[in-house]
Amino acid sequence: MAAAVVTNGTQGPPHARQSLLPDYPQLILEAIDALNEKAGSNKSTIAKHIESTHMDLPAAHTTLLSHHLNKMKQSGQIVMLKNNYMRPDPNAPPKRGRGRPRKPKAPIPPGTVVSPPRPRGRPPKDPLAPPKPKATPGSGRARGRPPKMAKTTPPADPSTAGVKRGRGRPPKV
Template sequence: MATEENNNPPPTPPAPSLPQYPEMIMAAIEALDDKNGSNKSAISRYIESTYTDLAAAHSTLLSHHLTKMKQSGQLVLIKNNYMKPDPNAPPKRGRGRPPKPKEPLPPGAVVLPPRPRGRPPKPRDPFSPPPAPKAKASSGSGRPRGRPPKKAKTASTSSPAAAAPTGGAPRGRGRPPKVKPAVAPVGC
């Protein structure tokens, strides 16, 4: 058993503890003490000069924590400079119209589900007979509504206007040329 204890490597000493990034960022902003705030590179330079054993991904971690602190409201970003929010400033309002204040419900009140979208159905008379199944309404002329569908081209058609010319060649596009009548020579 004594040999097993010698085979285990000794535990590595813990790395010198650095403060958390939010603490380092706040300390940097307070130390720089610029009235217009401190930009990211100034905060990074201060942290690098103050703390020696930083992680290799220091710039990535700094960016991540600055963004997180900005979103949570711990920092304010104005013209690419980070600063502490003014405690006397009014809270930042979101976009759009603010919601109406809701009145508290009296005790014992029942909360109804929200109204569905769309137009409500017409009220029905409870004593009327059930409606008959809908039949197709005819317009009176016997024709269906709307533009009629195009007819498929067939080889034999009944109308003479749609018939192919006598030569058998298909008609070309556009208006056909004007046919000049043959003039018979006038005899003297």
């Protein structure tokens, strides 16, 4: 049987160490109320106030304080304005998200069958459908430059009809 050794109040079973940590959200709210600054209190003044009132803080006090301040800010327990933390105003309207709010939807009468929404993007091609013939423009002519036609002119001199000429410029006579 192993006995838990206690030295400086930090060693012992895990549940005993957990109880030594102060309740940070409660300490933060007490510090903000005690400081009672109109524009709110920043992190350093909150930390100094907690350190002055509680002597048994852990070594990672600043890290724990930052973590709990961010957590409380995300949950809405405190509000951050210009690097200062304060309690939220109970009369203030709820904070809205970014962007334009959605349009209110008309209520659907009971008994109506709702079809699933159309998927985004272009619908896929049907692999079983026959290919469509290509449409020609309204003039009836094909697009682009017409193909080159072969020359079919009869030779001017019948005596040279069978002789092929060579490439390039002919020699002077």
